[in-house]
Amino acid sequence: MSLHDDIMNIKTHGHIETLPDHVRTAYKNGHKVARHDAAELSAKYESALKEALQSLQTAYDTLTMLEKEDLDSEDIAATIEDDLQSIREDLMG
Numbered sequence: 781m782s783l784h785d786d787i788m789n790i791k792t793h794g795h796i797e798t799l800p801d802h803v804r805t806a807y808k809n810g811h812k813v814a815r816h817d818a819a820e821l822s823a824k825y826e827s828a829l830k831e832a833l834q835s836l837q838t839a840y841d842t843l844t845m846l847e848k849e850d851l852d853s854e855d856i857a858a859t860i861e862d863d864l865q866s867i868r869e870d871l872m873g
Contacts, residue, residue, distance in 0.1 A: 783826060787819040831870040839863035 792811050796804055842863055846856045 783822040784819045787815055787822055790815055828871055832867055835863065835867040835870050839867070 790811075792808060796807055799807065839860060842859055843856065846859055
């Protein structure tokens with residue numbers, strides 16, 4: 781189950797049934813809106829995290845390849861900096 785699903789399944793507190801009808805309706809509406817907004821936000825961040833992890837895997841793969849090609853440290857550093865910039869761009873959207 782994802783964080784999105786967990787958020788969408790958050791239940792109201794038991795005390796809500798003791799509230800007057802108009803207050804209970806407002807509470808339930810606010811609860812629904814808050815759950816949907818929070819779930820949407822979590823989905824956005826889960827997606828950004830997946831992209832960042834993919835970028836890290838790419839950086840690792842690149843470093844492994846560069847080590848095999850026996851490049852000097854400046855070339856390796858430049859390639860890693862390019863990969864890090866890509867990760868930053870993925871995270872910042």
